[in-house]
Amino acid sequence: MSAPTTNESGTLRAGVIGLGWAGQQHMDAYAQLDGVELVALAGLEPDKLALLGDQYGVPPERRFGDWSELVAADCVDVVSVATPNNLHAPVTVAALDAGLHVLSEKPMADTGAAAQTMVDAARRNSQVLDITFNHRRRGDVQALKQVVASGVLGDIYYAKAGWLRKEGIPGLGSWFTQQSASGGGPLMDIGVHMLDMALFLLGEPDVTSATASTYAEFGPRGQGASAYGPWAKTDGATPDFDVEDLATAFLRLGGGGTLLLESSWAQWIPYDQCYVTLYGTEGGASIEWGGFPATYRKLGIWTQKDGVPAELTPYVPEDGQHLQAVTDFVSAVRAGANVEHDGSEALARARVVDACYASAAQRQEISLGS
Structure with a gap:
């Protein structure tokens, strides 16, 4: 080198x-x-x-x-x-x-x-x-990663992860909403964050197949635009929008586990909702964040000790972010x-996103092979 x-x-x-x-x-x-x-x-x-x-x-x-x-x-x-x-x-x-x-x-x-x-x-x-x-550099994600690695949750066989926005299309008519520049909508933009977070927490299992659907119910009508600074709606009555504004996927994992993934830029919900939930043989865990009227963040870990239900409170370091x-x-x-x-780990995520879009287009399960 x-x-x-x-x-x-x-x-x-x-x-x-x-x-x-x-x-x-x-x-x-x-x-x-x-x-x-x-x-x-x-x-x-x-x-x-x-x-x-x-x-x-x-x-x-x-x-x-x-x-x-x-x-x-x-x-x-x-x-x-x-x-x-x-x-x-x-x-x-x-x-x-x-x-x-x-x-x-x-x-x-x-x-x-x-x-x-x-x-x-x-x-x-x-x-x-x-x-x-x-x-994945968030403090709560790093804390949960340590809990998973300790074996407290046992074998994790099912997980859910999602990022749903109330109004968060990043610039209607900008490159974000044009397939030729972005490659896709919220699955490509924020869903990939949740996919990365889930696979990181699960220990990088192979994704063996994907069954997905996509929808575009807000953007083509000029609705659901972000009101926040650099992502606010661009000028123009007719938005340039040829990507999805919601994607949902059922992913089969190596070893028999499954991951349910969803992401959206706009939905009829009270406030933005983000989560990753893990279901294990010996315990469960969840990270949630979002907000309205005040931003909230929750990390919960549930198991039992000597037959008695127990909720764990691990040390959570500061966020790392960019x-x-x-x-x-x-x-x-x-x-x-x-x-x-x-880049190999990120390539695996890109292959999963490809499979999700292919599944949505073909309306069938897509195998990612070995």
């Missing part, structure tokens, strides 16, 4: 491609880390590029309007990719082939085939490739852990 630094101080030089909310989370994380310097940005919006460049002290000559210029400039060692989904694969592959380590936003890519090209590029170049699943994802990525780069961090 090539050396991860190219300057005498040993400082990692970082770049970020994509100037939206996600890209800004990466910028902020790099700016907080010791031994890392944010030295380059790339994005299509000149005003935002100038503003963020000034904010993070990026020299004008390293503010690029075209991502390919940043990749070719030989000015960074690591790069974050926070572009629309359809660009994750081409940008990542080009960066890996240029000798850079890459942290890409989720979802890994708009298709499983595109995600495979990213893994192939990481392997042939012996570079680190990570995908930013920031929600900062922890970027920290883990930088640590993998410094450790030369390219074999362990080649």
